Amino acid sequence: MSPKVAGHKTATRQIVCSYNEWDPLEEVVVGVVEGATVPPWDWIAKATMPDHAAWFFKKHGGKPFPKKMIEKAAEELNGLAALMKKLGITVRRPEKMDFSKEYRTPWWKSRGLYAAMPRDVFMVVGETIVEAPMAWRTRYFEGQAYRELMVEYFRDGAKWLPAPKPSMDKHFYSKTYDTDTPYVKGKKQFPITNHEIAFDAADFVRFGRDILVQKSHVTNELGIEWVRRHIGPDYRVHEVEFDDPHPMHIDTTIVPLAPGKILINPSWVKKLPGMFKSWDVLPAPEPANSFDSALYFSSDWLSINILSLDEKRVIVEEKEEPLIRALKQWGFEPIPIAFRNFYPFGGSVHCATLDVRRRGELASYF
Ligand code: ABU
Numbered sequence: 001m002s003p004k005v006a007g008h009k010t011a012t013r014q015i016v017c018s019y020n021e022w023d024p025l026e027e028v029v030v031g032v033v034e035g036a037t038v039p040p041w042d043w044i045a046k047a048t049m050p051d052h053a054a055w056f057f058k059k060h061g062g063k064p065f066p067k068k069m070i071e072k073a074a075e076e077l078n079g080l081a082a083l084m085k086k087l088g089i090t091v092r093r094p095e096k097m098d099f100s101k102e103y104r105t106p107w108w109k110s111r112g113l114y115a116a117m118p119r120d121v122f123m124v125v126g127e128t129i130v131e132a133p134m135a136w137r138t139r140y141f142e143g144q145a146y147r148e149l150m151v152e153y154f155r156d157g158a159k160w161l162p163a164p165k166p167s168m169d170k171h172f173y174s175k176t177y178d179t180d181t182p183y184v185k186g187k188k189q190f191p192i193t194n195h196e197i198a199f200d201a202a203d204f205v206r207f208g209r210d211i212l213v214q215k216s217h218v219t220n221e222l223g224i225e226w227v228r229r230h231i232g233p234d235y236r237v238h239e240v241e242f243d244d245p246h247p248m249h250i251d252t253t254i255v256p257l258a259p260g261k262i263l264i265n266p267s268w269v270k271k272l273p274g275m276f277k278s279w280d281v282l283p284a285p286e287p288a289n290s291f292d293s294a295l296y297f298s299s300d301w302l303s304i305n306i307l308s309l310d311e312k313r314v315i316v317e318e319k320e321e322p323l324i325r326a327l328k329q330w331g332f333e334p335i336p337i338a339f340r341n342f343y344p345f346g347g348s349v350h351c352a353t354l355d356v357r358r359r360g361e362l363a364s365y366f
Contacts, residue, residue, distance in 0.1 A: 016158035016356055018124040019208050021256045023360030024310040027090040029118045029149065030081045031352045033073045033345060036065045036114035037099040039138045047179050047191035048217045048248055053296040062111060064100050065345075072341035077116070077352060080315070080337060087309065092356070094118065094145040103141060107169040110137040115145035117347050118354035120249065122146070123201035125211070125231050126362060129153060131162035132201040135192050135218035140168065153356070163226055166196035182245035192220055199223030202249035202351065204237075207256055208363045210275070211237050216247040234362065238275070244268040244299075251350045252301035257282070257332065258311040259365050265301050275366045282330055285322035297346025305348035307355075309335070315349045 015027070039045050040061035041054060049057065060066065081091045099112030113136070121143055123130045129150065131143050143150075143162070154160045166172055177191040192198055203219040204227065205212050211231075213224050228237040242253050242265075254272075255263040262276060266283040287303035295302070303323055307315045316324055318336035327334045339348055 014127045014158065014357075015156040016124055016129055016153050017127050018206075018355050018358040019126060019360055019362050020206050020358070020365075021355075022258050022308045022311050023358035025084075025089050025308070025355055025358050027092065027355075027357040028084060029092045029094065029122075029146070029354040029356060030077055030084070031114075031116040031118050032093055032096050032145075033065075033070055033077060033114060033116045033342070034096040035099045035112075036070060036116060036345065037111050037138075038063055038065055039113060039136070043173065043177075044136055044191060047177060048246065049297060050295060050299070051179075053294070056294070056296045062100075065114075069341070069344060073116075073345055076337075076339050076342045080339065080349060080352065083315070083335070083337060084309075089309070090357075092149055095148060097145050105140070105167070107167055108137055110140065112141060113138040114345065115142060116342075116345050117202070117351040118146065119251065119347070119351045120200045120202045122354050123204050123206070124354065124356060125206065125235065127157075128159040128161050128231065129356075130201060130227065130231065131160065132199050133163040133165045133197055133223070134200060135166070135168075135172075135198040135220075137168050140165065161230055163199070163223070163230075164197055166198050171195040172198070179246075188215070188241065188245070188247070190215065190220070191217055194220045194222055197222045197226045199227065200249060202251055203247075205250050205254060205256065207365050209235055210364070210366055211235055212240050212250065212254070212273075213237055214240055214242065214247050214250050214253070216249070218248050238273065240273055242268045243270055249351070252299060252303075252305050255284075255304050255306060255350075257308060257314065261330070263304055263306075265304060267301070280330075282326070285326050288320050288322055294344045296344050298343070302343055302348040305350040307349040307353055317343075317348055 038060040041057035045057050085091050094115040199219040203216050253265050253268050261280045263282045284304045287300040303320045313333045316334045317339040324334045
């Protein structure tokens with residue numbers, strides 16, 4: 001597929017610059033897991049976590065994650081960072097913070113979660129870093145762990161666009177949402193209302209000028225409209241809906257791999273929007289050994305939460321052998337890494353990273 005390069009001109013290459021998920025990666029943020037704290041078992045946990053994980057939140061809610069879990073996951077994150085450094089990619093890390101400290105707003109009190117998933121909090125759109133307002137009280141101050149880094153990128157010429165934080169008071173959460181009834185009269189239900197702006201950055205996925213977004217348990221209509229209006233006329237934001245009954249973050253549903261090539265989760269993607277009609281669609285194989293790691297925060301489709309280094313090389317969890325085989329057959333070069341101990345925190349390699357700079361231009365692929 002030859003993209004229509006849209007005449008985007010930058011006199012000098014900016015420190016922050018990325019338009020899609022597949023241009024050659026030059027700089028990346030890799031999360032840290034130290035200080036991670038388990039959320040309490042409240043209505044928002046019940047709405048968004050798998051039922052089988054309730055015991056974990058009831059046992060550990062409000063306390064730091066068990067030490068062994070943190071140590072093993074930190075080792076894998078450090079391994080990911082070391083691998084990318086070895087491949088010539090600049091790797092940056094957020095600050096390690098103690099997320100078990102209680103904080104208050106005028107309306108409620110909470111503790112934090114972690115700085116393990118930069119993808120959830122930030123999205124790079126061209127030379128702008130969009131900072132999401134988030135939708136969980138436990139994530140209200142998560143962006144702080146990246147503050148030094150964001151100020152540095154700003155000093156070096158990046159645009160930094162933090163969304164207004166919702167109050168997350170009682171009007172923010174739905175009084176009628178019921179986990180067991182994800183659809184009412186065919187309409188997907190969500191635990192957050194449309195009272196204030198809310199989104200997580202991981203509900204957006206970038207294809208150059210076109211950005212896809214889903215409404216989810218953490219992203220509402222006002223949030224989508226805020227992004228659309230603020231990133232400006234160079235970009236088209238398309239709202240999409242798939243068959244995930246409890247959507248939260250689009251990066252286990254569709255995964256762009258290269259111009260004209262998209263990996264999909266066949267359980268949730270029954271039909272792609274018409275814009276993909278000339279694209280090669282690669283349905284992912286079933287995740288491997290789904291429950292050999294404890295998936296407290298996520299579905300087992302973390303298998304496809306992978307990170308492209310360019311149009312060929314893609315970092316994949318090493319036990320996801322069916323996916324590794326399929327990617328090879330499709331002409332990609334998977335790089336397997338140990339990342340299973342990170343899964344219980346709710347993400348894999350894509351969630352754990354934020355591509356800050358990729359070598360490439362703003363283009364249309366549709
Ligand atoms: N944060 C990515 C998890 C999405 C999923 O549960 O599939």
